[in-house]
Amino acid sequence: MPKILIVEDEPRIASVLSKGLVNRGFETVVVDQGQSAIHLTQGGDFDLILLDLDLPDQNGLSVLKAIREWGETLPIILLTVYDDLPHKIQGLTGGADDYLTKPFHLEELIARIQVQLRKRCQDRESPQMTLQVGNITLDLHQRQVQQANRIIELSTREFILLELLMRRSGEVVERMELLQEVWGYDYDTASNVVDVYVGYLRKKLGRRAIETVRGIGYRLRG
Structure with missing residues (x-):
């Protein structure tokens, strides 16, 4: 079932949204802080x-900007009391897929959700969803990795890290950029988490798959 993250600090509204969506076959997670939403989006599997x-x-x-800056493309619908044109334009140009003004009917929201989920499904079926x-x-649609016809099981972080390296194939991607894109801008810059996860990928793909460029970062071998 589709999984939806509800970011709403008004308990009554959050409860109505969550119950209404669950009753219509959705799975929901509710948070009331922007930073919580950013962290969950990076580590969760939402639609x-x-x-x-x-x-x-x-x-x-600012939450919208942070989510888009690290490369997340999942649909985002803004919910707000502001119905003026400047706010709508700012939200849509800032990376939102839709904008709904409070108060609204639950059925309208569900219809808008279904439209966005259909679009996402169509995008995932595009040939561009496969990297080689x-x-x-x-395969970004199936979230599956193959190497020489062998299925490679990856964690969510490993998958995101490999995707970034594949999109930049042949380039040296700086360690700090990998840390920011995969783990977020507020992650401890002294952490060796990038090196650890590159090690995980090498164990699964072969030690020569990813080249270390000393003092700079990593490069995926073609």
Whole structure:
């Protein structure tokens, strides 16, 4: 079933949204802080986000920006009391897929959710959802990796890291960029998590699959 992240700090509204969506076959997770939404999006497996613009810790637009900056493409529908054109334009140009003004009917929201999920499904079926570098094939729709006709099981972080390296195949990707794109801008820059996960990928793909460029970063061999 589709999994939706609800980012809403008003308990009554969050409860109505969650119960209404669950009753119609969706799975929901509710948070009331923007930073929580950013962390969950990086580590979770959601199909869509409902994002309130007025959050207690930060503006919803900053949450939207953070999610888009690290490469997440899942649909985001903004929920807000602001119905003026400048706010709508700012939200849509900032990376939102849709914009719904409070108060709204639950049925309209569900219809908009279904439209976005259909679009995402169509996008995933596009041939562009497959990456190929050497004998490694990455299927973004199935979230599956093959190497020489062998299925490689990867964790979510390993998959995202490999996808980034494949999209930049032949280039040296700086270690700090990998840390920011895969783990987020607020992650401890002194952490060796990038090196650890590159090690995990080498164990699964072969030690020569990823080249270390000393003092700079990593490069996926073609």
